[in-house]
Amino acid sequence: MTEDRKRHCIVVIGGGAAGFFCAVNAARLNPHTRVVLLEKTSKLLSKVKVSGGGRCNVTHACFEIAEMAKRYPRGANFVKKTFHQFFTTDTIEWFQTRGVELKTEEDGRMFPSTNSSETIIRCLLDEAAKYKVEIVLQAEVAEIQKHDAVFVLTLADGRVVEGNMVCITSGGYPKSAQFHWISKLGHRIEEPVPSLFTFNMPAHPITELMGVSVADVLIKIPALKFKERGPVLITHWGFSGPAVLKLSAFAARELSKCDYGFSIQINWIPEYNEESLRGYLQELRESQGSVFIGSRNPFGLPHRLWQYFIQLAAISPVTRWSEFSSKQQHQLIRILCGDVFSIKGKTTFKEEFVTSGGVSLNEIDANSMQSKIVPGVYFAGEVMDVDGVTGGFNFQHAWTSGYIAAVSMSKNIS
Numbered sequence: 466m467t468e469d470r471k472r473h474c475i476v477v478i479g480g481g482a483a484g485f486f487c488a489v490n491a492a493r494l495n496p497h498t499r500v501v502l503l504e505k506t507s508k509l510l511s512k513v514k515v516s517g518g519g520r521c522n523v524t525h526a527c528f529e530i531a532e533m534a535k536r537y538p539r540g541a542n543f544v545k546k547t548f549h550q551f552f553t554t555d556t557i558e559w560f561q562t563r564g565v566e567l568k569t570e571e572d573g574r575m576f577p578s579t580n581s582s583e584t585i586i587r588c589l590l591d592e593a594a595k596y597k598v599e600i601v602l603q604a605e606v607a608e609i610q611k612h613d614a615v616f617v618l619t620l621a622d623g624r625v626v627e628g629n630m631v632c633i634t635s636g637g638y639p640k641s642a643q644f645h646w647i648s649k650l651g652h653r654i655e656e657p658v659p660s661l662f663t664f665n666m667p668a669h670p671i672t673e674l675m676g677v678s679v680a681d682v683l684i685k686i687p688a689l690k691f692k693e694r695g696p697v698l699i700t701h702w703g704f705s706g707p708a709v710l711k712l713s714a715f716a717a718r719e720l721s722k723c724d725y726g727f728s729i730q731i732n733w734i735p736e737y738n739e740e741s742l743r744g745y746l747q748e749l750r751e752s753q754g755s756v757f758i759g760s761r762n763p764f765g766l767p768h769r770l771w772q773y774f775i776q777l778a779a780i781s782p783v784t785r786w787s788e789f790s791s792k793q794q795h796q797l798i799r800i801l802c803g804d805v806f807s808i809k810g811k812t813t814f815k816e817e818f819v820t821s822g823g824v825s826l827n828e829i830d831a832n833s834m835q836s837k838i839v840p841g842v843y844f845a846g847e848v849m850d851v852d853g854v855t856g857g858f859n860f861q862h863a864w865t866s867g868y869i870a871a872v873s874m875s876k877n878i879s
């Protein structure tokens with residue numbers, strides 16, 4: 466090793482999933498280069514620790530790139546390219562090679578078989594120690610300047626760190642102003658807005674059914690032309706569940722613009738539309754005529770919800786299928802196929818949330834993660850304008866982009 470090579474240094478900014486994955490791979494791939502990881506706080510991998518309810522939903526058991534890309538409301542085209550270099554299969558193998566087995570749950574989410582995020586943290590910390598990544602805590606980068614071929618990083622406390630290449634993995638910030646030190650490099654920042662939240666309906670009577678869930682509903686935001694199908698959960702403040710979270714993610718920008726005041730329309734039995742339901746109800750009148758409506762729930766809906774719906778349609782539970790009026794039928798069809806709710810506000814989903822927005826993807830080369838504005842600067846993770854729905858997609862982007870940045874920097878530094 467020559468003295469010259471010894472002096473080469475890669476600086477990674479941020480000790481989260483993307484930063485660690487970048488740092489440990491860069492250090493392993495290029496043992497003669499110093500890899501320094503700067504973390505603003507006194508804690509490493511803090512989001513990994515709390516992720517997935519403390520279990521860390523590492524990735525998703527999806528093995529088709531085109532299918533996987535559909536789970537990213539922002540950055541779908543970008544990840545289509547990056548996943549060709551490092552995909553879910555590579556994540557599984559990377560951890561497996563280091564003794565971490567992942568298991569798949571029914572819905573496709575993958576967790577360490579220990580069910581503990583500590584397993585992932587331990588693996589990344591061991592890897593960092595093995596390849597001698599220099600970790601500096603309480604090191605908040607406040608400014609990056611390029612002097613010839615050297616980057617000079619000034620920390621918030623005045624310390625200075627120098628490097629030949631810099632990878633920015635500082636995660637999502639809720640406010641545009643917090644990206645100032647990155648935009649000063651010349652990068653455009655897409656306005657950050659929250660994604661993955663639940664819908665509030667203060668004091669709506671349906672919230673008395675908190676805890677009730679329906680496996681398959683169709684939710685639309687008619688004014689914004691967004692829709693999602695999937696499970697929904699009634700909570701004490703409104704609606705949650707996978708379909709709601711997905712909708713919040715895909716409509717994140719538009720919902721922020723209307724300050725989270727909007728209407729949704731729910732079809733509680735999406736296999737029917739108004740017309741086909743009318744036909745089915747007619748069949749029930751004939752085949753189940755003597756049965757009480759309140760005792761026979763023909764749609765497999767939770768019993769409490771069915772009781773709520775018939776009460777809303779002003780139908781007594783002891784009305785027989787042959788007896789209910791066409792006005793009541795009309796009401797029931799409207800409630801089942803197109804119930805409208807006014808949403809007022811949002812609640813952050815505690816299991817997983819992300820900030821959409823960040824460094825504009827037009828200015829990052831998807832093959833290398835290198836900045837198109839400042840050569841030698843790289844990006845990985847949530848700092849970029851990429852975000853996924855819940856299910857392990859956000860970590861997969863962090864691993865993929867961190868890995869690609871590590872490989873590209875290693876190629877360019879030697």
Ligand SMILES: Cc1cc2nc3c(=O)[nH]c(=O)nc-3n(C[C@H](O)[C@H](O)[C@H](O)COP(=O)(O)OP(=O)(O)OC[C@H]3O[C@@H](n4cnc5c(N)ncnc54)[C@H](O)[C@@H]3O)c2cc1C
Nearest residue numbers: 479481482483505516517522606636817846847857859860
């Ligand atoms: C509660 C919760 C649960 C989640 N669960 C899951 C899950 O199970 N699966 C999934 O796929 N996704 C999950 N996510 C999303 C996922 O955690 C993030 O998308 C992912 O952690 C992003 O990784 P990152 O390294 O880009 O950013 P981060 O993890 O946010 O790390 C960025 C790091 O940079 C540091 N930093 C910031 N600015 C500076 C600076 N100027 N100088 C130095 N350091 C700086 C920060 O302190 C932080 O440590 C969850 C998110 C939350 C909040």
